[in-house]
Amino acid sequence: MILRTFKIGGVHPEENKLTSEVATQVAALPQQAIFPLSQHIGAPAKPVVAKGDKVKVGTLIAEAGGFVSAPIYSSVSGTVLKIDKAIDATGYLQPAIIINVEGDEWEESIDRSERLETLAAHPELTPEEIVERVKRAGVTGMGGAGFPTHIKLCPPPTAKAECVIINGVECEPYITADYRLMMEHADEILVGLELLMKAAKVEKGYIGIEENKPEAIRLLEEKTANDSRIEIVPLKTKYPQGGEKQLVDAVIERQVPAPPAIPVNVGAIVQNVGTAYAVYQAVMKRKPLFERYTTVTGKRLAHPGNFLVRMGTPMKNLIDACGGMPEGDNKLLAGGPMMGKALMSADVPVCKGTNSITILSGDDACRKPVQPCIRCAKCVDACPMGLEPYLLATLSAKQMYDRAEQEDIVSCIACGSCQFTCPAHRPILDHIVQGKAAVMGIIRARNAKK
Numbered sequence: 001m002i003l004r005t006f007k008i009g010g011v012h013p014e015e016n017k018l019t020s021e022v023a024t025q026v027a028a029l030p031q032q033a034i035f036p037l038s039q040h041i042g043a044p045a046k047p048v049v050a051k052g053d054k055v056k057v058g059t060l061i062a063e064a065g066g067f068v069s070a071p072i073y074s075s076v077s078g079t080v081l082k083i084d085k086a087i088d089a090t091g092y093l094q095p096a097i098i099i100n101v102e103g104d105e106w107e108e109s110i111d112r113s114e115r116l117e118t119l120a121a122h123p124e125l126t127p128e129e130i131v132e133r134v135k136r137a138g139v140t141g142m143g144g145a146g147f148p149t150h151i152k153l154c155p156p157p158t159a160k161a162e163c164v165i166i167n168g169v170e171c172e173p174y175i176t177a178d179y180r181l182m183m184e185h186a187d188e189i190l191v192g193l194e195l196l197m198k199a200a201k202v203e204k205g206y207i208g209i210e211e212n213k214p215e216a217i218r219l220l221e222e223k224t225a226n227d228s229r230i231e232i233v234p235l236k237t238k239y240p241q242g243g244e245k246q247l248v249d250a251v252i253e254r255q256v257p258a259p260p261a262i263p264v265n266v267g268a269i270v271q272n273v274g275t276a277y278a279v280y281q282a283v284m285k286r287k288p289l290f291e292r293y294t295t296v297t298g299k300r301l302a303h304p305g306n307f308l309v310r311m312g313t314p315m316k317n318l319i320d321a322c323g324g325m326p327e328g329d330n331k332l333l334a335g336g337p338m339m340g341k342a343l344m345s346a347d348v349p350v351c352k353g354t355n356s357i358t359i360l361s362g363d364d365a366c367r368k369p370v371q372p373c374i375r376c377a378k379c380v381d382a383c384p385m386g387l388e389p390y391l392l393a394t395l396s397a398k399q400m401y402d403r404a405e406q407e408d409i410v411s412c413i414a415c416g417s418c419q420f421t422c423p424a425h426r427p428i429l430d431h432i433v434q435g436k437a438a439v440m441g442i443i444r445a446r447n448a449k450k
Contacts, residue, residue, distance in 0.1 A: 040147065043064075056074065111287070168220075168273045172335070195280065245263065248268045258410070293307070314346065333357070381421075385412060
């Protein structure tokens, strides 16, 4: 088996895939569901319901708030309690719709059967109709930033798509939601890939999977053995292989230039396996995006597992289903240990981008004392974007934003490889993230004046 990988940087954190063989279970419905209006990159959604309104599972509750935006649908049936603010994964109070759950009544337009629908059986589906259904269903990227999927399928005139790459890498430690999805819904994912290929008007599709998931590689290779258009690409286990630019490099050996360049500028449209599954459901089952696969994990968690969970469900409900928060020091993360965000509260709801709830306990939950930089350059060697993290961190800390922009801080993908590999335990990524946000603000202000 020939294994590919990206060429620059990368690290090998302990995998800790504690839940890889734990079959997905359906999470219980919450008593109250919370729907933040900002669940994706771009403009927040705008409420179309009011206090006292009755909703069903699949009812539109907020419409897209701009070109780069996506609608939000209720994952529960019940009564709108209020439109207020609630704490989301950012740690800030954000506008949200709060619904009291009453029963489980679904919109009749949703096909709830388990019958597999194939693209061959639906020749009426044009590329434009596929994109429209994806847009209408509120599908966004489900592996990271949450970019509205329909926009990726409509690249600018200056770029031409040549292939669709499905990200089945799941390189982040602990998380196994994508792996379980591939093992349990491979057929639907493949139809989702075909739909994405037709929407993008390309004839080639790839699914990249790391070698630490041999059963998924074997299963998908068997199912695509007679389809020359789709290639399963085994990859070396290396973090952050799931990054868009790293995956494009590994799969088709093309390097995506610095921002504002995106993968389609070198011919690739990249989507997560969860997104491919959501596209299948949106197009073939007319099912909006209101539930997702999520891993709940941690070394001291009594019963870590994988869940099919309705969005809006408080994370506390899932933690309780796994035996509750462990005793002692814990750090609660939305996501994994490399790129996840530390949370102040377990009442934060599951959203479109919540692929994992990770609980680090004991020593893993505490940072080690910061030491002086020893100029070892390990952070430079580890950076998958070819940057100089030690320098960007220093420039950010000193608020030297003009120089930070010159040193290409906007290319940082916040993977955390630099901070992970630093023997002095310096908060390199923390400084860079703050500096990048400041530089991006400066760039936006400058462009607004043009």
